[in-house]
Amino acid sequence: MLLIPLREKNKILAQKSPIFTKKRLSWLIVLSSLPLFGIVTAFGIAPNTTIGDFSVESIVRELPIPTLTINTTNENLPFSRQESIQRGDTIATILSRMDVSREDTIAFLQAARESQAMRRLRPGQTVYANTTLAGELLMLRYFFGREELFLMEKIDDTFHMTEQAIELDVHIQMRTGVVNSSLFGATDNAGIPNNIATQIIDIFSSDIDFHRDIRKGDRFKVVYETLHNNGEQTKTGKILAIEYVNKGKPHQAIFYQAANGDSGYYTPDGESLRKEFLRSPLEFSRISSGFTNSRFHPVLKKWRAHRGVDYAAPTGTPVKATANGTVTFAGNQRSYGKLIVLKHNGKYDTAYAHLSRFAKGMRNGQRVSQGDVIGYVGATGMATGPHLHYELRVNGVQHDPAKIALPTAPAITENNLAIFKNETKSLVARLNILRNTTQIALRDEN
Numbered sequence: 001m002l003l004i005p006l007r008e009k010n011k012i013l014a015q016k017s018p019i020f021t022k023k024r025l026s027w028l029i030v031l032s033s034l035p036l037f038g039i040v041t042a043f044g045i046a047p048n049t050t051i052g053d054f055s056v057e058s059i060v061r062e063l064p065i066p067t068l069t070i071n072t073t074n075e076n077l078p079f080s081r082q083e084s085i086q087r088g089d090t091i092a093t094i095l096s097r098m099d100v101s102r103e104d105t106i107a108f109l110q111a112a113r114e115s116q117a118m119r120r121l122r123p124g125q126t127v128y129a130n131t132t133l134a135g136e137l138l139m140l141r142y143f144f145g146r147e148e149l150f151l152m153e154k155i156d157d158t159f160h161m162t163e164q165a166i167e168l169d170v171h172i173q174m175r176t177g178v179v180n181s182s183l184f185g186a187t188d189n190a191g192i193p194n195n196i197a198t199q200i201i202d203i204f205s206s207d208i209d210f211h212r213d214i215r216k217g218d219r220f221k222v223v224y225e226t227l228h229n230n231g232e233q234t235k236t237g238k239i240l241a242i243e244y245v246n247k248g249k250p251h252q253a254i255f256y257q258a259a260n261g262d263s264g265y266y267t268p269d270g271e272s273l274r275k276e277f278l279r280s281p282l283e284f285s286r287i288s289s290g291f292t293n294s295r296f297h298p299v300l301k302k303w304r305a306h307r308g309v310d311y312a313a314p315t316g317t318p319v320k321a322t323a324n325g326t327v328t329f330a331g332n333q334r335s336y337g338k339l340i341v342l343k344h345n346g347k348y349d350t351a352y353a354h355l356s357r358f359a360k361g362m363r364n365g366q367r368v369s370q371g372d373v374i375g376y377v378g379a380t381g382m383a384t385g386p387h388l389h390y391e392l393r394v395n396g397v398q399h400d401p402a403k404i405a406l407p408t409a410p411a412i413t414e415n416n417l418a419i420f421k422n423e424t425k426s427l428v429a430r431l432n433i434l435r436n437t438t439q440i441a442l443r444d445e446n
């Protein structure tokens with residue numbers, strides 16, 4: 001069978017609507033001053049004024065457009081720049097885009113050779129720098145890891161590097177959007193970072209297929225965290241509540257952390273959205289060959305059965321464990337090439353074949369959690385092109401993952417339901433507030 005690796009993710013990202021031709025206004029609802037749980041104090045509000053748990057201030061704000069005011073007469077005047085990290089970027093390519101001189105680039109690389117952060121450049125994150133028109137680099141800042149800051153400063157013509165943990169404040173953002181052609185296009189228009197769009201796909205991954213099911217006119221409301229350092233946004237955090245209306249049907253998810261530390265996304269009724277198995281071991285993928293049970297073909301002398309699912313994806317695409325489990329095999333196995341087999345609860349095993357390489361620490365007995373990256377797509381063994389061959393085995397026999405009913409993660413127990421409802425009611429209320437603002441935003445669109 002011919003397998004054409006599609007750069008599916010890039011295709012999706014490429015569907016982003018052209019930023020500069022689309023409407024530039026988006027609704028931003030500022031709630032950062034409101035506590036998530038608890039009652040808003042009626043400070044500054046006339047006595048006897050009844051307010052609910054929330055007050056919402058809606059403002060229209062322009063999306064930030066990088067503006068540079070350059071005094072062309074002074075080459076040494078510093079100005080600040082922001083550069084978004086692209087797929088495949090190294091720090092050298094980023095410095096080059098910022099027109100940093102060759103001399104400073106070499107000195108920077110030398111000073112940063114022990115840096116952890118420079119090995120963890122994440123596409124979509126931002127690098128902040130001060131440079132001059134002459135190509136001198138004065139300062140470069142990058143937030144990485146959980147709460148860490150990389151800082152390179154030029155002091156007395158020498159670069160000094162520091163990497164340290166920092167304190168971040170959490171702010172709450174609320175946004176709404178309408179899908180026109182793709183989810184990423186819609187989140188872009190609403191000023192929502194890619195990272196949040198990816199989380200939306202993850203949260204609903206067992207209910208909505210964002211390749212095939214999304215429609216023009218789908219709407220969403222999302223409440224999420226942003227992390228700030230000294231008043232400046234450094235990165236986005238997790239989604240706290242989301243409603244996605246797909247083909248007219250609303251899907252809601254609320255983040256909840258129980259007293260024992262377990263956390264996840266639930267419906268407002270306390271049903272878990274997490275299935276014990278992910279729908280797919282790849283984030284973005286296309287099934288290039290489905291599951292068939294046909295038999296050995298006597299004329300073609302070929303096995304025509306295909307007891308797994310093939311996902312076309314470029315070499316190096318991360319492969320995720322579809323469920324919590326333990327590694328029972330990680331090595332080479334003839335036509336499977338580089339193969340990982342995981343054992344899950346009860347009667348289930350999953351297998352991931354043709355990998356180009358394994359993730360760190362993949363060996364017999366290693367425990368993995370659902371969604372952990374265990375290896376990378378490749379074409380080892382008998383493969384005509386890079387793809388992932390994925391098998392789901394029940395009592396050792398391969399089954400079609402699309403056809404068998406897979407167990408779901410446990411719901412909130414009866415005993416804890418009252419606590420759950422009480423602790424999540426403010427998030428549910430926020431989704432309901434956004435219901436009205438969606439219509440305002442829609443009017444603004446026309």
Ligand SMILES: [Zn+2]
Binds near residue numbers: 289306308310388
């Ligand atoms: Zn296959």
